[in-house]
Amino acid sequence: MANELKNEPLLSEKIRRSLAEEIAAGSLRSGTQLDEQQVALRFGTSRTPAREALRQLAMDGLVVVRPRRGAVVAEMSIERLADMFEMSAEIEALCVRLATLRMRPLERVRLARMHENSASLVEAGDVSSYSSFNLAFHEAIYSATHNNYISEQALALRNRMAGFRRAQMFETQRMQHSFEEHRIIIEAVIRGDGDEAARAMRTHLMNAAGALERFTISQDNDQEIDET
Amino acid sequence: MANELKNEPLLSEKIRRSLAEEIAAGSLRSGTQLDEQQVALRFGTSRTPAREALRQLAMDGLVVVRPRRGAVVAEMSIERLADMFEMSAEIEALCVRLATLRMRPLERVRLARMHENSASLVEAGDVSSYSSFNLAFHEAIYSATHNNYISEQALALRNRMAGFRRAQMFETQRMQHSFEEHRIIIEAVIRGDGDEAARAMRTHLMNAAGALERFTISQDNDQEIDET
DNA sequence: CACAAACATTTTATATACAATTTCATCGAT
DNA sequence: ATCGATGAAATTGTATATAAAATGTTTGTG
Numbered sequence: 001m002a003n004e005l006k007n008e009p010l011l012s013e014k015i016r017r018s019l020a021e022e023i024a025a026g027s028l029r030s031g032t033q034l035d036e037q038q039v040a041l042r043f044g045t046s047r048t049p050a051r052e053a054l055r056q057l058a059m060d061g062l063v064v065v066r067p068r069r070g071a072v073v074a075e076m077s078i079e080r081l082a083d084m085f086e087m088s089a090e091i092e093a094l095c096v097r098l099a100t101l102r103m104r105p106l107e108r109v110r111l112a113r114m115h116e117n118s119a120s121l122v123e124a125g126d127v128s129s130y131s132s133f134n135l136a137f138h139e140a141i142y143s144a145t146h147n148n149y150i151s152e153q154a155l156a157l158r159n160r161m162a163g164f165r166r167a168q169m170f171e172t173q174r175m176q177h178s179f180e181e182h183r184i185i186i187e188a189v190i191r192g193d194g195d196e197a198a199r200a201m202r203t204h205l206m207n208a209a210g211a212l213e214r215f216t217i218s219q220d221n222d223q224e225i226d227e228t
Numbered sequence: 229m230a231n232e233l234k235n236e237p238l239l240s241e242k243i244r245r246s247l248a249e250e251i252a253a254g255s256l257r258s259g260t261q262l263d264e265q266q267v268a269l270r271f272g273t274s275r276t277p278a279r280e281a282l283r284q285l286a287m288d289g290l291v292v293v294r295p296r297r298g299a300v301v302a303e304m305s306i307e308r309l310a311d312m313f314e315m316s317a318e319i320e321a322l323c324v325r326l327a328t329l330r331m332r333p334l335e336r337v338r339l340a341r342m343h344e345n346s347a348s349l350v351e352a353g354d355v356s357s358y359s360s361f362n363l364a365f366h367e368a369i370y371s372a373t374h375n376n377y378i379s380e381q382a383l384a385l386r387n388r389m390a391g392f393r394r395a396q397m398f399e400t401q402r403m404q405h406s407f408e409e410h411r412i413i414i415e416a417v418i419r420g421d422g423d424e425a426a427r428a429m430r431t432h433l434m435n436a437a438g439a440l441e442r443f444t445i446s447q448d449n450d451q452e453i454d455e456t
Numbered sequence: 457c458a459c460a461a462a463c464a465t466t467t468t469a470t471a472t473a474c475a476a477t478t479t480c481a482t483c484g485a486t
Numbered sequence: 487a488t489c490g491a492t493g494a495a496a497t498t499g500t501a502t503a504t505a506a507a508a509t510g511t512t513t514g515t516g
Contacts, residue, residue: 046471059287068498083377094318149311274501296468
């Protein structure tokens, strides 16, 4: 929706992305205090963009800001990550269910054709192209819900998760599995079976999450204990 | 869930709420330019809190900010509103489905008891108390998903929608219907029938939305045309 | 008269300065 | 010695100032 193409990025955006990466990668640990001054200093800016970045991260749930007491990195344990992936899976399932019920014939055809075209990418082992096809595929589903708000929110969630998916992304093997899972989804959609499409989508997303979890365990071996 | 109790509210918070109200009420029309200076002036503050408020509103989807071109009030037509209510309904449905599958016996009992206790409020016609019971009821369901992220996001969405619900809130008749709908949901939950609970929840929320739409039509009679 | 380039104006983005609140440590009293 | 109060340091919230874009207007040229 908004054009975030090449409008040379805002400083707050750069800081936000950078911090999001680090939190996703685990190099910024849960509970770490992030005071504005220090963040600003680290990125060579003034406090203003640093502050804005922290506020935005708070909206994504990556940090917690308490009204006059600064920001700390949010919990972000394995359980937390699993929760986020489940949310993501459920939202996508919801989308594909609605899409199945409301899709117009043209949209159905276009989605099917997208999938068919992606076969060549899988064969060629072109991970990068498949990755951007994958985004387009899911966006096509969002759009087919014919609910703009849901569509926007789903995309926003997907973007929030982007940092966490990066790790998992894409051994060629996973790519082939992804393609297969897409096929199952598409078939259910064409059949008009929304519930089955949703189920298949949930499976699809949870498989992707599984790949991540395997990856994450290695660096999270010394997780600290919840304080609540 | 951060403590937002009585920490005298931040200026940006006050501005945010005020603008959110006005957008929800329709007194700020779609497409209206909101430049920071002017907003700041209106609230007697500097540009800084005004700017932050606008950014937060953007995250809620109430305004759109384009990177160096300021903020405008988002579309917010009847269709848009319906979309938001549908999103809300689907999220709550999702929550109650998960909750049904994962709830612990104690949680089940507590939820049932909450519902039973609310009967007296309905009888007494105590709209205000019922309204806060209603929030607690839905929060109990979020919590029973045993997924913190989903729980937080669901609550956040509910808060975002609060301004739009205010209008609809509660002729005593609606309260009685709400109570009945809760009963149906609870029964499905206790039976362990997640899909039925989800269906009932969707209906519950969409009924509430219906009440709003009726209300909204009166003031939205001269909506402008989409530009997309 | 149409169109484009240069300039002026307006508005956002960032930096810095100031005020208010919280945090932490020191001090004193019980 | 423990607990609470007082005050200093640090940090956030807010205001203002400066820099950099974007928008709109004017002017000059084809």
